[in-house]
Amino acid sequence: MTTLTDIVIEDPRWTATGFASLAEQAACTALDYLALPIAGYEIAILACDDPRIARLNTEFRGKPAPTNVLSWPALDLAPDRDGETPAAPPPPDPLMGEALGDIAIAYETCLREAQAAGKPLRDHITHLVVHGVLHLLGYDHIRDRDATLMEAIEGRILGKMGIADPYIEYQARDGSHWNR
Numbered sequence: 001m002t003t004l005t006d007i008v009i010e011d012p013r014w015t016a017t018g019f020a021s022l023a024e025q026a027a028c029t030a031l032d033y034l035a036l037p038i039a040g041y042e043i044a045i046l047a048c049d050d051p052r053i054a055r056l057n058t059e060f061r062g063k064p065a066p067t068n069v070l071s072w073p074a075l076d077l078a079p080d081r082d083g084e085t086p087a088a089p090p091p092p093d094p095l096m097g098e099a100l101g102d103i104a105i106a107y108e109t110c111l112r113e114a115q116a117a118g119k120p121l122r123d124h125i126t127h128l129v130v131h132g133v134l135h136l137l138g139y140d141h142i143r144d145r146d147a148t149l150m151e152a153i154e155g156r157i158l159g160k161m162g163i164a165d166p167y168i169e170y171q172a173r174d175g176s177h178w179n180r
Contacts, residue, residue, distance in 0.1 A: 006044045011107050014047040026129035033157045040092025046104040053106035068109045069128040071099040076153025077138030086138025103132035123163045130157050
């Protein structure tokens, strides 16, 4: 079986979540939904902690704080106009493959967000990996119509996996409401 993801687990707490399997399934489902072949594409994923992702966020985005997920696309597939579908990545070279990019995900932030939303941690992890994969494929949420497109695709991919749409408003255990 061909694997799409190359996973580095820096923080051992990720192992108990079944991260490697969750990440592979999420990445494969995202590519399958977008009618992209799995064989030949590669995605590197770093499963780390908040201090590590805070350093990465500072270095690459100038934001000195932890975040849930970061992504570094290998290709610029982003559309020029707000709301357009990104370009498809080139077919993978049969001998060398095609790197789509890198993703980093932080344990503490993931856990904190899942708990605040009253969501299963595994569902939130899956969502964030799908989110990161879509970023690697040129999707973004900075412009309004891009965000609408990306969020709708995320919701449909997660739905195929039996996970609720994360952009529908939820009521957290503490009674607060959120939708992102």
